Amino acid sequence: MRKHIVAGNWKMNNTFNEADDLLNSIMEQLEEKELPRDTQVIVCPPFPFLEMTSDYANDSYFMVGAQNVSDQEKGAYTGEVSAAMLESMEIDYCIVGHSERRAYYGETNKTVAAKVDQLLKHGLKPIVCVGEVLEEREANRQFEVVKQQVEEGLFHLDAEHLQQVVIAYEPVWAIGTGKTATPEQAQEIHHYIRTLLAQKYGDAVANEISILYGGSCKPSNAKELFACPDIDGGLIGGASLKAEDFIGIVTAF
Ligand code: PGA
Numbered sequence: 001m002r003k004h005i006v007a008g009n010w011k012m013n014n015t016f017n018e019a020d021d022l023l024n025s026i027m028e029q030l031e032e033k034e035l036p037r038d039t040q041v042i043v044c045p046p047f048p049f050l051e052m053t054s055d056y057a058n059d060s061y062f063m064v065g066a067q068n069v070s071d072q073e074k075g076a077y078t079g080e081v082s083a084a085m086l087e088s089m090e091i092d093y094c095i096v097g098h099s100e101r102r103a104y105y106g107e108t109n110k111t112v113a114a115k116v117d118q119l120l121k122h123g124l125k126p127i128v129c130v131g132e133v134l135e136e137r138e139a140n141r142q143f144e145v146v147k148q149q150v151e152e153g154l155f156h157l158d159a160e161h162l163q164q165v166v167i168a169y170e171p172v173w174a175i176g177t178g179k180t181a182t183p184e185q186a187q188e189i190h191h192y193i194r195t196l197l198a199q200k201y202g203d204a205v206a207n208e209i210s211i212l213y214g215g216s217c218k219p220s221n222a223k224e225l226f227a228c229p230d231i232d233g234g235l236i237g238g239a240s241l242k243a244e245d246f247i248g249i250v251t252a253f
Contacts, residue, residue, distance in 0.1 A: 174215025
């Protein structure tokens with residue numbers, strides 16, 4: 001059966017000491033909980049704090065993810081971080097195609113596909129974000145947009161590689177806005193994504209892929225969202241910056 005996953009995306013937040021404090025609190029609070037075996041907690045800090053996060057993770061129950069990776073293997077790409085570097089630091093996951101990367105840094109479905117390939121080549125699990133912007137939702141184009149993102153970002157993979165991927169549906173109008181998709185809206189798209197996967201790879205493969213919801217997910221709405229049959233957890237931004245809120249979401253299954 002597929003895993004339940006809660007991944008915290010810190011984005012560009014926290015200084016070194018703040019990161020240290022937050023990791024310490026997350027570790028302490030996780031120690032007090034008995035998490036079900038199929039629940040996976042992932043913390044995705046900015047690059048400079050990956051090593052510190054890994055040190056904490058070694059003594060705790062969570063895994064570590066990066067927020068971005070280069071689409072190139074190595075070489076003269078100033079400021080970039082390669083999948084081989086992340087692999088050498090034993091990083092487990094990496095977010096790809098976040099709407100902020102798509103909107104502000106020109107990430108396209110094509111670069112998403114190239115980044116996914118780099119990560120899989122180096123044994124990391126991609127967390128691939130998809131989701132429509134408000135105008136697309138208002139024009140009822142959410143299915144078409146998500147379909148194209150899933151197909152162009154992932155459908156070049158064979159089934160074995162696809163099974164290493166986690167998908168995050170994040171309606172852009174819900175990210176950081178306090179406006180969460182209703183469980184019905186989220187479930188509808190999650191089910192649609194799983195149907196697309198099933199059509200291409202078969203039911204068995206589609207049922208193994210964890211599909212996370214992201215967008216103003218908090219302790220107060222996580223239970224309802226995670227109770228939906230095709231929602232396997234969350235990608236958490238704002239609420240991952242407070243240990244109490246983050247753990248409140250982790251324990252919402
Ligand atoms: P949010 O961000 O929880 O702050 O809405 C989610 C995300 O961008 O992954």
